[in-house]
Amino acid sequence: MKRYLGVFLKNPEPGCVKTRLAESLGEVGAAEVYRRLVWEVFRQIRDANPDGIFVFFSPAEKETEIRVWIEPWVRDFPAPTGFFAQSGADLGERLQNATRTIFANIPEDSGVLLVGSDCIELDRELLATAWGALEEEKAQVVIGPATDGGYYLIGTRGVIPGLFENVPWSTEHALFVTLENVAALGLESFLLPRKMDVDTINDYKLFHDRLGKLPCLFFDRDGVVNEAPGDGYVLRKEDFHLNQGIVESLHTVRDRGYLAVIVTSQKGVGKKMMRMEELNHIHHNLQTELLQQGVSFDAIYSYTGAPGCEHLPKPDPAMIYAAAEDLPIDLNRSWIIGDADRDIAMGLNANLRGTIRIRGDKPILIEADHTLNSPSELPKLLRKVL
Numbered sequence: 001m002k003r004y005l006g007v008f009l010k011n012p013e014p015g016c017v018k019t020r021l022a023e024s025l026g027e028v029g030a031a032e033v034y035r036r037l038v039w040e041v042f043r044q045i046r047d048a049n050p051d052g053i054f055v056f057f058s059p060a061e062k063e064t065e066i067r068v069w070i071e072p073w074v075r076d077f078p079a080p081t082g083f084f085a086q087s088g089a090d091l092g093e094r095l096q097n098a099t100r101t102i103f104a105n106i107p108e109d110s111g112v113l114l115v116g117s118d119c120i121e122l123d124r125e126l127l128a129t130a131w132g133a134l135e136e137e138k139a140q141v142v143i144g145p146a147t148d149g150g151y152y153l154i155g156t157r158g159v160i161p162g163l164f165e166n167v168p169w170s171t172e173h174a175l176f177v178t179l180e181n182v183a184a185l186g187l188e189s190f191l192l193p194r195k196m197d198v199d200t201i202n203d204y205k206l207f208h209d210r211l212g213k214l215p216c217l218f219f220d221r222d223g224v225v226n227e228a229p230g231d232g233y234v235l236r237k238e239d240f241h242l243n244q245g246i247v248e249s250l251h252t253v254r255d256r257g258y259l260a261v262i263v264t265s266q267k268g269v270g271k272k273m274m275r276m277e278e279l280n281h282i283h284h285n286l287q288t289e290l291l292q293q294g295v296s297f298d299a300i301y302s303y304t305g306a307p308g309c310e311h312l313p314k315p316d317p318a319m320i321y322a323a324a325e326d327l328p329i330d331l332n333r334s335w336i337i338g339d340a341d342r343d344i345a346m347g348l349n350a351n352l353r354g355t356i357r358i359r360g361d362k363p364i365l366i367e368a369d370h371t372l373n374s375p376s377e378l379p380k381l382l383r384k385v386l
Contacts (some may be wrong), residue, residue: 001157002110002136005045005127006054006098008086009038009117011062012069022200027036035069036211036328037198042073043298044147045115049126049291052106056098060085072326076300078284078291092164099159113142118197119152120207126192130155141182143175147196150174160185166365167281183378206243215333217253217386218320218346218347221264223339224358224375225286227376233268235278237285245376250295252379256386259327263336263346264320270305279304299323315345320352335385337378341366 012035015026022030045053049122054073055064067083074081074145084101094144095114101113115122122144130142134157140158144153149172156163164183164198167177182189198204204211220253227241253260262283268274284298285359290296301319303311312318326333336347339358344366347355358375370381 001131002051002085002107003048003056003131003359004054004102004106004110005048005050005051006102006112006114007045007117008055008098008114009040009066009070010034010058010095011066012038014372018199019294020200021198021204022176025204026130033146033198033204033211034117037120037247038070038376039073040120041117041122042070043213044123044127044277046074046296047291047294052061052079052097054102054105055081055083056086056094056101057378058086072299073212076280076283076297078288091169095142095154096161103159109157109322111155113153113155115144115153116197118199118346119144119195119305119314120198120210121187121195123150126153126195130190130192133190135225137186141180141187142190142192144192145194146306147194148172148199150197151178152195153192154178160187167260172246181349207308213328213330214259215335215353215386216259216261216323216329216331217332217382218323218329218334218336219260219262220340220343220353221262221266223360225262228339228360231279232268233273234282235268235274238280240282242286242289243375245374245378246380247290247293247295249375249382250290250297252382252386254295256382258334258386259329260296261296261323261327261329262297263314263323264300264302264307265314265342266302267305267313270307270309271304276304277305283328296321298327314340315349318349320346320350341370356381 012029012031017034018030058185084096087097111131113130132144133139134155143151144156146152163181167174179189198207219225225246226243250260264277268278271278287296301322303313323329331350334352335354336352337356338344340362344355344357355368357371359371359373
């Protein structure tokens with residue numbers, strides 16, 4: 001069974017999102033919490049490795065802003081992402097129309113989950129359980145109940161007319177009425193564990209620690225993540241070979257609550273030795289390989305030297321700063337790993353907490369906090385310093 005996800009979200013404009021939370025945190029503070037919640041949902045979605053993601057956004061006229069906001073989180077993942085404006089007079093019509101849109105664009109015999117952007121407790125295990133229930137035909141409708149009487153997830157294997165009719169949205173009866181609709185249609189439902197949305201200041205206090213900024217481990221690519229290509233460039237995915245120790249390192253990074261981001265120089269694009277599409281294909285293939293082992297990078301930033309490249313070459317910390325704008329990163333608690341002086345200098349220029357060097361053929365003029373002979377030694381060090 002192919003697995004697809006639809007995500008409902010709003011433009012994070014102060015005053016338009018998390019209005020109940022804004023009563024305590026202010027409109028700007030509530031909007032920042034909303035941005036953080038949406039990022040957490042997308043992180044879990046990516047980890048679940050779906051076959052495709054459909055973003056249903058509101059309002060329609062904010063598509064450009066929403067794409068700029070979301071695309072750094074999805075551009076380096078193999079699953080395609082589509083953007084669609086929400087349509088319908090109420091949430092029920094919007095859910096029904098979204099379901100029709102997804103099933104009109106995917107293969108038959110697929111499982112579709114629709115999720116909101118408020119449930120910080122959503123994780124890949126829940127998503128896997130929901131898809132599994134659909135695939136094993138335990139029920140025709142899978143629902144994740146929320147503690148406020150609504151639900152954070154609903155999944156089906158097809159469009160079900162009448163599923164969302166007469167549901168009293170934003171009340172404690174939304175789940176109950178939806179379950180009544182399922183039964184009236186002669187269908188079976190499968191309930192996931194009950195989880196909490198973050199809507200009020202009390203909800204926020206419960207998850208305050210998880211909603212803060214996170215430390216990050218920045219990785220140089222060639223010579224650290226993958227085998228160094230010598231004086232040239234990795235121009236094909238067939239020539240990209242993951243270094244021993246990287247998968248284990250990424251597991252340690254995630255277990256310690258860190259993000260993992262690649263910051264890499266790929267001037268082969270600017271020299272016209274490869275196209276940007278080929279570089280993206282290499283990175284999609286990397287993420288696919290990692291996801292099969294339960295890990296991934298949260299984002300990849302590349303300086304290509306091509307006209308219009310938005311980043312600057314190392315040791316300028318522009319790529320690190322770009323990541324900190326896109327992701328909830330605390331630079332003061334973050335580290336960088338590289339195999340060249342420019343990587344170490346980049347970390348120092350960004351005032352990161354620490355630097356790690358993988359020793360190679362390049363001369364050492366700038367000392368790092370830690371120096372290793374190979375990436376295979378990295379997991380042991382990370383367990384000590386993170």
